[in-house]
Amino acid sequence: MINHRILIKVLFCFTLTAVNFIGNAVAGTRPIVTVKGEEIFPVHVQDRLVRLLHELGEPAWSKKETEKMMNPVFSYLRAFTGRQFDRTLAALQRGDKYRPMIRKKLKQYQLPLALEALPMAESAFRYDALSNQGAYGLWQFMPVSARRYDLHVSSRLDERADPALATNAALKYLKDINKKFGRISILLSIASYNAGEGRIQGIVRKSGINRKARGYSRIVRFLPEQTRGYVPEFLAAALILKDPSFFGFPVTQSHVYRYIQIPKAYSLDKLVKLTHISSNTLYELNPELGKHKRTPTNNFILRLPNKSAIQLNKRLPTSIAWQPVTNPIDLKYQLKAKTQLVYTVRTGNYLGGIADLFNIPIQDLRKWNQIKGNNIKAGQRIVIYTKTPLMRKFYLIKSGDNLGLVAQTLGVPIDHLMFINGMNSPRQLKIGNRLFYYEQQV
Structure with a gap:
């Protein structure tokens, strides 16, 4: 039954x-x-x-x-x-x-x-993106379309880089084409x-x-x-x-930053004094400032610590304060170290081995990737921060190559090559395959 x-x-x-x-x-x-x-x-x-x-x-x-x-x-x-x-x-x-x-x-x-x-x-x-065809700014306006929607475009002033004005123009355009x-x-x-x-x-x-x-x-x-x-x-x-x-x-769980729209081009030195933060902090929170000494466009939006933003907004009455829409993307992932890598786990890899390979504490690996214990699996991608600038490269296997010769040519230990490529035996080389490795950037 x-x-x-x-x-x-x-x-x-x-x-x-x-x-x-x-x-x-x-x-x-x-x-x-x-x-x-x-x-x-x-x-x-x-x-x-x-x-x-x-x-x-x-x-x-x-x-x-x-x-x-x-x-x-x-x-x-x-x-x-x-x-x-x-x-x-x-x-x-x-x-x-x-x-x-x-x-x-x-x-x-x-x-x-x-x-x-x-x-x-x-x-x-x-805000400063430039395409091969000449489209520019956050919304990638071509000069003709920009002028059609009242954006000034000249060698002296290009309002396509102005986030607020360009957004107004883009939404007017979207409204028109949606009709x-x-x-x-x-x-x-x-x-x-x-x-x-x-x-x-x-x-x-x-x-x-x-x-x-x-x-x-x-x-x-x-x-x-x-x-x-x-x-x-x-x-x-x-x-x-x-x-x-x-x-x-990664997203943060609290709104630790606020955003201030600065109406006119403003001296960064003056902004540092008004916000009581260091110039290093200002550049770290706003890396797109590059080597600028002033905010590069009108209506430029600065990311600032919450208290500093509130303070600045009181001292610049024409500024506009914005709060994050949702839990914001975690800036620590960008600022924590000089180099951020995404490592793909290979068969045979283990968490301690990855930590040793990149010379970082295993507890940091767990924290960055929200890993409990040591359980990882092949194909999983792991975010790694190192103080040493590294670049992922590959070597194309040719006829007559062996792992020892390749390791000597690249100046990389055999163990490094085997671990990165998930190899159990040094004889696992096939002509035409790519052998990955990490090299320190100069």
Whole structure:
């Protein structure tokens, strides 16, 4: 006689397995492995994508349409959390300064808050970003478009670098193009921001899409290849901004910083005196200041300790104080040491060995990566801070090479090469393979 309890358990397990299989099949079964060692499958992201599309004002997508979009979105998420982790983390840290201002203006213009991710996709939140085509600033305005929206562009003054004025211009532009394309899909408005409204208008006419028809999937196949990639890049950036800790990015638990918008170009020496902080602290909290002696643009936003920001805001009556939107990205990850590495754990690696390899205390490794005990697994990415500037390099194995000869050529111990590459035997060399190692930067 069949035991019904066992049968129910078996059916339940089978159902869970089937759901996971179907969800993971969206973008392959290989998960994203965050720097915390947590695995993220497409099935974990798909509901978040659906909620994001709803927030943007998209009509309901079919399951097939959502799964089709999940492929490129998941690919961008894999890149942002993997090989581009450092760059994405730096962009998030910069974005902390601008997002409170951008979100307030989005509310004023009655646009979806998720559009705050556009400058992350456009410029990685760099006020001085310059493209090969001549687009400049946080929102990557071309000179013609900038002047159309009342931004002054000349050799003496370029207001595209002004975060506040450029944001006003960008949101006016988004409002205008959304009137044209928003009835079909706001994602088409985002595509227009990348490709230009004239080009998108031509595509809409050629596609034969009725203005009453809604949905991005109805027109995506007509878009240029670069723009078809831009929209999922924006969606991936928006997903990370909504919940950076889910994707392995560190966030602080308290608002220890505040942001002050300085109306005019101001002497940094004077700001140091007004805030009672050292110039080193000012530059550490605002690395984009570089070698500037004054705030580089009007309406420049400074990151300051909470008390210093409140003090400065009282002494500069025309300044604007902004608080973090959410728990901000942890600056300690950027400032704690001269070099930040993301190390991928290999088969056979253990936590103490990694600590020895980089000459750092094992307890620091645990703290930086929120690891309890010594449990790590192959494929896990571990954030490492070292005081010695290091660069990850590789050597291409050639005919006649052996591990001892390669180690001698590179000036790297054999144990180092074997550990980094997860080798059990010095004979595990194949012609054409890459052998990774770390070298001190001069």
